Amino acid sequence: HGRGVMRYKDGTMYEGEWDNGIYSGHGKYTTKTAEYVGMWSRGVKAGHGKQMTSDGRLYDGWFEAGKKSGAGTQKNSKTGTSYSGQWKNNLPFGKGIWRWTNGDWMEGTWNSNQASGKGKTLRHFGNGALYEGETQDGKFTGRGKITYKDGGVYRGPCFNGMRHGAGSYKSSDGMLYEGTW
Template identity: 30%
Template sequence: MGNNVCCQNVCSRDAAEATEQNVDTIGTIAVRIKEIEAGLEADRFEYTKYVKELDAATPSSPSSRMHAGDLKHTAKRNPNGTMYEGQVRDGVKQGHGRYKYVEPPGSYEGQWADNRAHGLGHFKDAAGEYKGYWMSGEKHGLGMEIWFDDSTIFRGMYVSGVKQGDGIYQWSDGSAYEGQLRDNVICGHGRLTDEEGVYVGEFVDNAQHGYGRWDYANGDFYEGQFQDSLRHGDGTLSWTQENKQYRGQWRNGVPHGKGLVTVRGVVKNAYYLNGKTCTREAFEKSSTVVPGA
């Protein structure tokens, strides 16, 4: 029994330290993105100056439309309705330009390399818009994406067209996520804020999964294990206003297994099956307790 208690204390301490480290990690994400955005804004400022200078060139003077060696300016409408106005080299989009799409309707304005969006650019269509960096025709680097149908905003890092690394989601209902993503999915350490409160911890496939802590809007809090956004495994739920706490096992969001209930400083053993209290005998006969109990 003593070894089990010691193990639980060590595990709890390790988990708590991991949570503190996660908070520190998450805290740096917003700072890092702000720093990168500051660089992006500086790039946009310099780039805007360049575009204005380019547009100020006299269209009637071919020599004035020559930039960076053999770059030339062109304005061309294709038979299918698409249109490009900007710089080219040997007929290939290169430098700055604006391209209008027809099917589906949309537009891209920004930097090009070898007929592909490459560098800083802005794409917009009926579904939404993206402002940020591109590489070889794909979103790559820091960018901001907005979806018009529900006003969702994402700011963060892209790798070859996929959200990857640090990012921030903001939804129209006021909720927000700040943390890590993998392959367009919320995955890793992060902070979720919504009307329920604030969750800080681990995520897998857009769900709270692993170790984390919920601080609820009413002052209650839970710290422990999650599976598919439900309390599952070992965890502690504290009701602050009632001066009550349950520390023990959970399954699918409810107490399930054995634990300790503390009410105003008085500690008692407790047994649960699917969220309902039961006797020790019923608990021991049950085959549905959490594995390892």
């Protein structure tokens, strides 16, 4: 019981609270490739914590059984991307927003690191276009609406990120095209 420090031969170190010789409570765990500061239970990450890895990822959120689970935000300083939302087993799972450095962002329901579902997914592109609709495996698949920067609007089915099937396109000057893509 109490606080203490353990240094291992490989350079790994734990500094924090202990319970019967096991990491428990608040502590800091450092390896050659990562650092975690947060809560522990029975020797595993559990509760709120921050984890930084040598590849530029910083996660600030909740852990369960040693894995990212619950609400959290992960930013990558090397790529500039970020995800904020729900996690399960170290992957985005549930409602969340993914942002890219070019200004694109995608809001929706995530399943194993991919936007997926019949619920509404919003994808804003840095070029000004906006997609609203269904997704599957991270691609626009199902009914959707694409609003282009110039004001033109496509309504209809999409498949693998492309317009596909019977739909309509209304240009910004009011011209309507109905047909098959």
